[in-house]
Amino acid sequence: MLICAWLDYHYGHVYERNRPFYPHKIYEECTNLVNLTRKEEAQYRFANPGHDFEKYWKESEESNKKIVASCDVICDLVRQRIAELSSMPEDHE
Numbered sequence: 001m002l003i004c005a006w007l008d009y010h011y012g013h014v015y016e017r018n019r020p021f022y023p024h025k026i027y028e029e030c031t032n033l034v035n036l037t038r039k040e041e042a043q044y045r046f047a048n049p050g051h052d053f054e055k056y057w058k059e060s061e062e063s064n065k066k067i068v069a070s071c072d073v074i075c076d077l078v079r080q081r082i083a084e085l086s087s088m089p090e091d092h093e
Contacts, residue, residue, distance in 0.1 A: 026077045033070040040067065 019027055040063045047056055
């Protein structure tokens with residue numbers, strides 16, 4: 001549990017420190033992904049799937065769809081950013 005808290009802090013610190021190096025849209029979607037995965041982790045850690053397995057499974061599937069969708073959005077935003085950067089004229093001095 002302690003190592004998870006340290007990793008969470010360390011990842012958050014690196015994530016925030018590097019924030020200025022990518023566009024705000026990418027930052028927002030990465031934040032959304034982090035929040036989704038933290039929620040999923042907490043639900044997995046503290047849920048009792050035997051109590052109401054069907055509800056647990058449905059929520060888990062919905063969460064998985066949201067996480068995958070967020071990853072797809074991030075990939076699309078990064079592709080758009082790369083396209084923007086590659087279409088910029090080179091500065092020849």
